[in-house]
Amino acid sequence: MNRNGIRITRYVPLIALALLLLSLGPVIGPWIHGAHAADAQATGETAAETKKLVMGTSPDYPPYESVDAKNNGEIVGMDIDIAKYVTSRLGYELEIASMDFSGLIAALQTGRVDFVMSGMSVTEERKMSVAFSDSYYTARNTIVSRKSDAYETVEQLSGKLVGSQLGSIQDQFAESIPGAKQKKLNKIADLIQELNSGRIDAAIVEDAVALEMVGANPGLVLNFLPVSEEDNGYAIAFPKQTQLVGDFNRMLAEMKENGELQNIIGQWFGEKEEASERETGFLNIDFRVLDGYVPYILKGVYVTLLFTLVSALFGLIWGTILSLFKISGIKLLVAFATAYTSVFRGTPLLVQLTLIYYATPQLFGFDIPALLAAGLAFGLNSAAYLSETIRGGIMAVDKGQREAAIALGVPYRKMMVRIIFPQALRHILPALVNEFVALLKESSLVSVIGVTELMRRADVVRASTFRSFEALLLVAAIYYVLVLVLTSLARMLERRLRRSD
Amino acid sequence: MINVTDLTKTFGKTQVLKSITTQVNKGEVVALIGPSGSGKSTFLRCLNLLETPTSGTISVNGVELTDPKTDIGRVRQGIGMVFQHFHLFPHMTVLDNITFAPVEVRGVSVKEARAKAHELLSRVGLADKADSYPSRLSGGQKQRVAIARSLAMEPDIMLFDEPTSALDPEMVKEVLNVIRGLAESGMTMLIVTHEMKFAREAADTIYFLDEGRLVERAAPEQFFSRPQSERAARFLEQVL
Secondary structure, three states: OOHHHHHHHHHHHHHHHHHHHHHHHHHHHHHHHHHHHOOOEOOOOOOOOOOEEEEEEOOEEOOOEEEEOOOOOEEEOHHHHHHHHHHHHHOOEEEEEEOOHHHHHHHHHOOOOOEEOOOOEOOHHHHHHOEEEEEEEOOOEEEEEEOOOOOOOOHHHOOOEEEEEOOOHHHHHHHOOOOOEEEEEOOHHHHHHHHHOOOOOEEEEEHHHHHHHHHHOOOEEEEEOOOOOOOOOEEEEEOOOOOHHHHHHHHHHHHHHHOHHHHHHHHHOOOOOOOOOOOOOHHHOOHHHHOOOHHHHHHHHHHHHHHHHHHHHHHHHHHHHHHHHHHHOOHHHHHHHHHHHHHHHHOOHHHHHHHHHHHHHHHHOOOOOHHHHHHHHHHHHHHHHHHHHHHHHHHHOOHHHHHHHHHOOOOHHHHHHHHHHHHHHHHHHHHHHHHHHHHHHHHHHHHHHOOOOHHHHHHHHHHHHOOOHHHHHHHHHHHHHHHHHHHHHHHHHHHHHHHHO | OEEEEEEEEEEOOEEEEEEEEEEEOOOOEEEEEOOOOOOHHHHHHHOOOOOOOOEEEEEEOOEEOOOOOOOHHHHHHOEEEEOOOOOOOOOOOHHHHHHHHHHHOOOOOHHHHHHHHHHHHHHOOOHHHOOOOHHHOOHHHHHHHHHHHHHOOOOOEEEEEOOOOOOOHHHHHHHHHHHHHHHHOOOEEEEEOOOHHHHHHHOOEEEEEEOOEEEEEEOHHHHHHOOOOHHHHHHHHHHO
């Protein structure tokens, strides 16, 4: 056989393995989706069944929609009740899909959901990409501030630092306050924290949310602002060109007429009890607010661990293949692996993650589940780092080991798998453990695309409790314990590998 | 059995082997000696293509090694090699070191390979070390295991690349005795060595290399008592 031929054909199985891994995505997709769907109340099988409508919502905005973390993590709220009423009257079955607010419009456009109800205001910008129903509720804006300030009018906010939730309708309102400086934050819980710590002077929040904020934080007060004329209220969003809009509008009109709408609103916006003056300790922390939420948060451990395992495994295999490319001496493979490492190390993981999750449906028409997108992004990224580590480990194995194996007639692949890798592994084990610990902690990043791992669950609880520290401290402790367990497992493995010394 | 014709090898600009032509017969024991840097090890390593010759031909049992059509892995299975630094696989026990290649490369059954390994270990005097890891062995023991590992593939030819140079003096003898035993059993062997006494006693032929040339090829008695070249005479003067 041609010796050069041998050299190239040696790599064919490796390349095949790489392709197999890439093509495996759709196969393991549904399995991973299973974990994701725990969050979406899947009541039936698939959308192929007749008369089923999928509603997209971002359940971090009580009382409109939130995760009832104390009871099986079901999604509840005013929007949900209205949607249930309308769809059942129209003869549809309702399925709810949970996702981040920023992904809702994209989900409509890619057909992942049939309509969106998520306390969404009608704006000219949104009208360009989606169709809206008539509005079903008009929220009033309020000023939330510390009791000592208790701002009542817009004029008082001149010269003050005013917070608002990024992308919300209040965000636009806050921009129009004369003389006020703005600070935009991602979450209501963040606004509360900034208020409590004095970093912002006031927050513009809509009435229902403000009521809950004040209810959970005794140091804050709210004051209503006059209803503005041009406020269009909240409406249901649909893809363009659907006759559902007409049907829904008819039902909304009926609900307004027969009092059902007011009935549902009344249920969710009932008078809040005045916050009892709780005895609060250091930093205003009171872990009693987590009562009932702990099991919900703990379930995130499973998702976090599953995610870390899948991405670590994928990163390890792909990183190994890349490292073999790098030492293959075949120009094309070396160039590919080097360029790959350069790009994936040279761009932020968060950017890669967001790109993969949002661009995949548009580029490939594949509705990639959040957990799979996250595993892919983390695996691809981790592989770039690991390929260098593994390459270093392989190079560190005594050259004589290779010669001894060659002299015995051991074929290349067997030599690498049985002789070189086990020794390289011993050299790089500490570096591998570092990488896995980093993966475990960085997995908190994937909460941004709505994977319900630990961090996401902490955010959900922060939104539900309108308190910012307690849930964060709890997940910090959980992460720390997980890392401790991981490192001690690694130490045991290392001891096992070193038994030959 | 081994035919080398016009073999040259260059590393970069340095010519390490200069047009070497020789042949080794079945059962012949050759000791390669010469000053360091003379090309002894490179010559040996060309014989199983650990180094690729720059030009020239090498044939083993009629198989041309540098022919692109040759299955070099197969040829290597028939040529055992023992290194100065042993190169045992540190993550495997002594027994696994010996059985790995027969089982994984030649497809011998595990049972058979183990039986053979135990037999070889008794032959090199290490029957009780089967389950030890290499790190627990002395240098001399490691080298004897390395020899057993090579022999487990049942080679026709054994190459020894300075097998005793890395050993403490008191361990040299135990290794040389094993090699001597092999020589007496009729194995074809090429040994790069600095042990002149051993070369004189055990070898059938001495190759003296200097600056990449095979300067002298002679029977030990003749070489050690009446070296033909002035260079060999000077070398012997220094080492004896």
